[in-house]
Amino acid sequence: MHPLLISLANIHAGVRMKATSHAFSLVAYLPIPKFLNVSKPVQAILAARVYHFAVSIVMKNLKIAARDGCPMSDPRGDMRMVHTPLVSWIADYPEQLLVSCTASKRSPISLALSAQFGDPFPQPPRTRSHTLASIERACTISDPCDIAGFYRTSQSLHLNGVVEPFWGDWGDACPSLFLTPDALHQWHKFYFDHCIRWAINIMGGVELDRRLSVLQPRIGVRHWANGVSTLKQLTGREHRDLEKLLPAVIIGAVPDNVACAIRAMTEFIFQAQNLFHCDETLHSLSEALREFHHYKASIISAGGRRGKNGPLNHFEIPKLELAQHITRSIRAMGAPYQWSSDITERCHITHVKRPYRMTNHRDFHGQCCRFLDRQEKLQFFRLYTVLKSQQSSLIYEMSREANTMALHYPEATWISTLLPDEEYVNTGKPVASLFDKGRSHISADDLIAILLTCRPHHPHLSIEEASQLFHIPDLRPALGDLISGKSYLERNGRRVCRPNCSLSFGHLHVWQKFRIQRRSTQDSRVISPAQTVQALPPSSSMPFGRGNTVLIAHESGMLLSPAASERMCIFYM
Amino acid sequence: MQTKNNPPSFNTAKDLRARIEQLPEVPRWYHQQIKIGSYETKEPLMLYWRDGLDVVKHLFSNPVFASCIDFQPFQEFEADGQRAYGEFMSADLAWEIQVGGPAMMSAYRYNDSL
Numbered sequence: 001m002h003p004l005l006i007s008l009a010n011i012h013a014g015v016r017m018k019a020t021s022h023a024f025s026l027v028a029y030l031p032i033p034k035f036l037n038v039s040k041p042v043q044a045i046l047a048a049r050v051y052h053f054a055v056s057i058v059m060k061n062l063k064i065a066a067r068d069g070c071p072m073s074d075p076r077g078d079m080r081m082v083h084t085p086l087v088s089w090i091a092d093y094p095e096q097l098l099v100s101c102t103a104s105k106r107s108p109i110s111l112a113l114s115a116q117f118g119d120p121f122p123q124p125p126r127t128r129s130h131t132l133a134s135i136e137r138a139c140t141i142s143d144p145c146d147i148a149g150f151y152r153t154s155q156s157l158h159l160n161g162v163v164e165p166f167w168g169d170w171g172d173a174c175p176s177l178f179l180t181p182d183a184l185h186q187w188h189k190f191y192f193d194h195c196i197r198w199a200i201n202i203m204g205g206v207e208l209d210r211r212l213s214v215l216q217p218r219i220g221v222r223h224w225a226n227g228v229s230t231l232k233q234l235t236g237r238e239h240r241d242l243e244k245l246l247p248a249v250i251i252g253a254v255p256d257n258v259a260c261a262i263r264a265m266t267e268f269i270f271q272a273q274n275l276f277h278c279d280e281t282l283h284s285l286s287e288a289l290r291e292f293h294h295y296k297a298s299i300i301s302a303g304g305r306r307g308k309n310g311p312l313n314h315f316e317i318p319k320l321e322l323a324q325h326i327t328r329s330i331r332a333m334g335a336p337y338q339w340s341s342d343i344t345e346r347c348h349i350t351h352v353k354r355p356y357r358m359t360n361h362r363d364f365h366g367q368c369c370r371f372l373d374r375q376e377k378l379q380f381f382r383l384y385t386v387l388k389s390q391q392s393s394l395i396y397e398m399s400r401e402a403n404t405m406a407l408h409y410p411e412a413t414w415i416s417t418l419l420p421d422e423e424y425v426n427t428g429k430p431v432a433s434l435f436d437k438g439r440s441h442i443s444a445d446d447l448i449a450i451l452l453t454c455r456p457h458h459p460h461l462s463i464e465e466a467s468q469l470f471h472i473p474d475l476r477p478a479l480g481d482l483i484s485g486k487s488y489l490e491r492n493g494r495r496v497c498r499p500n501c502s503l504s505f506g507h508l509h510v511w512q513k514f515r516i517q518r519r520s521t522q523d524s525r526v527i528s529p530a531q532t533v534q535a536l537p538p539s540s541s542m543p544f545g546r547g548n549t550v551l552i553a554h555e556s557g558m559l560l561s562p563a564a565s566e567r568m569c570i571f572y573m
Numbered sequence: 574m575q576t577k578n579n580p581p582s583f584n585t586a587k588d589l590r591a592r593i594e595q596l597p598e599v600p601r602w603y604h605q606q607i608k609i610g611s612y613e614t615k616e617p618l619m620l621y622w623r624d625g626l627d628v629v630k631h632l633f634s635n636p637v638f639a640s641c642i643d644f645q646p647f648q649e650f651e652a653d654g655q656r657a658y659g660e661f662m663s664a665d666l667a668w669e670i671q672v673g674g675p676a677m678m679s680a681y682r683y684n685d686s687l
Contacts, residue, residue, distance in 0.1 A: 006628055009661040012641040025600075025632055028622035031607060034615040046609055054607060054620045061626035072630050075639035084629055085670055087661065145610070177666060278655040334664035365621045369602040377596040383637070396639040411637040523659075 001365065002030040003352050004058065005344055009087050013338030014408045014526065019346040021411065022379070026351045026372060028058045029365050041151045045161035048098055055166040062086075066171040076395050086173040088180045088333065090341050093318055100175035101131055101162045103155055107321045109176045113158075118315025120293030122324035125176035132168060134159055177332050180339035181322065187269045188239035190319040195262050196228065196246060198304035203253035205229025211249040218548055219513075219532035236342060243269060257298035264291035272326055273337050275522045282327045289323060383411070390418045433527045434517040447519045451530075456509035466508050469537045470545065477501055512536055600627035646671045 005024040007016055016023040033050045035043050064070075065084045072082045089099055096108035105114040111130075112123040134157045138144075142153040144163045154161040167173040200208055209227020217223040222241050228234075234242075247263040254262075268288040274281055296315060299305060305312040330336060355368035387394055396414050434440045434449035441450045458469065467475035480497030483504070513534040520526035538545040583589040600623045607618040632638075646667035649657040658664050 006625060006632075008629065008632055008638075008642070009667075010642045010644065011632075011638055012643070013660055015638070015641045021637070022635075023632070023638070025628045026623075027625050027628050028620060031618040031620055033609075033618050036613045036615060038612065046612060050607055050609060050618060053609075054622075057605070057620060058622045059625045061624055062629065065626055065629075070626065070630075073634040074644070075634065075636050075642060077634075077636075080644070082629075082633065084626070087666065276649075276657045276659040278651050278657045280655060330658050330664070332664055332666040334661040335659050338661065365619060366604065369604075369621050373599060373602060374590070374593045376599040377593055380599070381596050394636060396636050410639075410641055414637065 001352050001356070001368070002032055003348065004028040004030055004055070005347055005351070013335070015410060017338060017340070017343050018408055019343060019350060020409065024343060024347050026347075028054065029368070030054050039148070042147045045147050045151055045154075048101075048160050048162045051098060052101075052162050052164060052166045056164070059086075059166060059170065063170045085171040086167060086178055088339050089175075089178050090180065090182060090339055090344055092182060092185045092341065093322075096179045097160065099165075099167070100126060100179060101135065101160050101165050102126065103158050103160050105318075106158050107318060109179050109325055110321065111158075112321050114316045114318075115314075117318055117321040118293075118296070119321070119324075120290065122328070123321070125174075125325070125328070127176050128167070128172065128174040131159075131165070131175065135163060135165070139163060176325075177329070180333055181272075181326050181329055181336040183273060183337055183340035184236050184342050184345065186319050186322055187272065188236055188243070190317075191243055191246075191265070191269060192234060192239045194317060194319075195265055196242060197306075198258070198299050199246060199250045199254060199262065200229050201306050202255075202258060202299075202302045202304045203250060207253055208249065211253070212245065215245065215249070216546060216548065219534060220529075236345075254304075255298055255302050257295045258302050258304060261292050261295035261299055264288050264295065268292065268323065275335055275337065275520060275526065277330045277335055282330060286327055383415075386415055386418060392418050434515060434530055435519075435527065447521075447524065449517045451515045451517075452511050457512040458508075458510035460507050461510055462507055463503070466510055469510075470535075471538050474499065476503065479503055600624065600631050 004027050006027045007024045009016075011021075011023050015021045030051060031054065033047050035046055038046065062084045065082065066086070067083075069081045069083045071079050074080050089096075091099060093108070097104060097106070100108040102108050106112070107117070107123065107126065110123040110125050112119070116123060138150065138153045138157050138159055142149045144150050147161070151161055167175065167178070196208075205227065206229070209224070209229050212224035212227050215223070222238055224245075228242065243266055247259065247266050250262065251259055265288075268285060271281060271285045271288060277285070300311075300313050300315075303311055305315070326336065333339070351372065352368070355371040356364055358371050359367040384394075396410070434451045435442060435446075437449075437451060439451060439454070441452070442448070443450075458466070461469065463476050463479070467473060472478070474495060477495045477497040477499050480501040480503060481491060481495060484497065486496065513532055513536075515530050515532050517530040518528050520528060533548045533550060534546055535548065536542060536546040583592055602621060602623055604619055604621045607620055609618075643660060643662040646662050648668065649659065649663050651657050661667060
């Protein structure tokens with residue numbers, strides 16, 4: 001089954017990208033055609049034409065509304081005249097080619113040929129008028145009904161043989177814009193399929209695995225005890241986790257220039273996921289990409305590029321070409337995170353797999369539709385009955401003091417204001433953040449919340465006991481330095497207090513772990529997931545204990561810790 | 574006790590399903606066969622679909638989204654005057670569609686379907 005989903009770009013990205021908000025609705029199950037007794041190229045052209053024809057049927061009225069407008073009721077019940085242009089089509093690379101009517105091994109959004117995929121500069125965009133003119137030319141050269149002949153003409157014009165693209169009469173929809181960058185496939189999967197592969201080819205999978213396996217385990221973060229080099233497939237989450245590790249673990253095992261190239265690519269992927277972009281971040285984004293291209297030759301000379309038949313000496317990777325157009329896309333379409341296919345992959349489970357399991361697996365399409373139809377009816381009925389039973393208005397006015405998580409879970413928040421004590425099924429319940437807990441310690445700038453357990457793990461230890469327990473002989477002078485308030489730089493990185501210095505206290509409460517949560521530095525309404533930081537004392541099973549690394553920025557913005565690699569045990573008094 | 578005093582309003586699964594079917598309509602499903610000339614396919618090409626416009630209307634009228642929907646394009650600026658690009662409605666395309674549309678259109682507000 002090939003599901004086609006639709007949503008509104010007006011809905012805020014944070015909400016739209018949550019599967020629980022039901023901002024994406026299923027509009028069609030497209031057929032996946034298998035033609036009998038035809039050659040491969042003919043099969044491809046016919047399948048592409050079926051795709052465009054089917055989408056045209058579904059979108060017919062939207063195209064009319066894009067041109068003429070259509071009166072619609074908005075979420076508050078007011079009527080508005082609405083136009084519905086096509087603004088984004090979330091798809092992976094093969095589907096992007098299919099949608100843009102481009103032949104394979106071309107770029108769906110630019111005029112680049114495969115030999116130009118590794119170029120350090122963008123090619124001109126493949127605009128709507130260019131593609132439509134090419135199709136027209138192909139039709140004058142050969143008959144579109146003679147598929148085999150039309151295939152050759154299309155190939156020479158870099159087309160896929162579709163004559164009537166569904167976007168041709170949908171306002172001014174231009175594939176070079178509406179084919180938006182897809183974070184999941186273009187960056188995260190690319191990173192795993194290429195960047196990590198380069199590192200493995202150069203340093204050897206065994207060494208990479210060893211370096212990953214000796215990293216300290218952290219709660220809530222995947223630990224790579226068995227490495228990655230033999231894994232074929234990972235989840236998007238794991239791809240993202242690896243991006244945070246790879247540049248650090250390859251240092252020293254690959255030539256410096258290779259490390260620079262991979263670091264630059266990582267930087268590019270991190271920067272591209274910003275919630276907001278401005279001229280400055282767009283500039284550093286293109287600089288990161290430029291840096292990668294500057295150093296990329298070293299990956300080939302170190303033997304990093306390898307195909308099935310031995311070493312490769314080029315970078316003909318379509319996703320590298322797509323990366324060249326990200327700044328253009330951001331200015332036109334907004335931050336790319338909102339066009340990631342994470343949400344459509346997720347909807348594949350809720351809109352295809354789950355309904356399919358409810359069927360008897362025969363002629364299941366119709367059964368799936370009926371299932372979804374009933375489910376949707378129930379969803380609204382449930383909301384309606386809750387609102388009616390509370391004699392509440394059917395119009396949602398979000399209260400100003402609504403907590404921060406509320407922004408991304410409008411339905412659950414609405415219900416919880418009406419039924420504060422009841423568990424409401426079928427909506428994602430917003431996880432309470434540490435910022436909302438009374439016991440949390442919140443930083444003065446309200447950006448960080450820290451939560452400790454009520455009772456310390458080691459209450460009321462004397463300093464000597466604590467220093468023995470944690471094998472930290474210089475605990476007393478270290479505490480003295482901390483209390484003195486002198487920064488690391490002022491102390492020249494040395495202990496200033498004497499080992500027997502006197503402190504104003506004699507006992508400590510020691511916690512072995514705490515939970516910490518941060519607000520996004522870009523948008524303080526967005527809260528990152530909570531993390532657990534551990535500092536476990538040495539024991540027979542863990543001879544060195546465990547101390548998670550923490551980077552602490554001083555109010556002045558300077559780092560207190562001299563290097564990210566310094567091992568720090570965290571104590572709280 | 575609860576169920577005894579307040580018996581459910583249905584007796585059979587079929588009855589319950591029939592009641593669900595009676596609930597207010599959501600965009601309805603259609604199906605149709607697609608034929609491409611004389612080419613034969615392994616299975617008939619069936620398209621199961623809903624009218625895109627109906628679905629958009631349905632999404633747009635969902636009261637849940639009242640607090641998180643933009644009705645018109647806008648531009649955001651950082652404190653130092655730099656343009657910031659975040660939500661779709663804050664970027665150039667939405668703005669250009671609004672500005673560049675036919676004269677009659679600009680009198681209305683825009684909605685953009687994905």
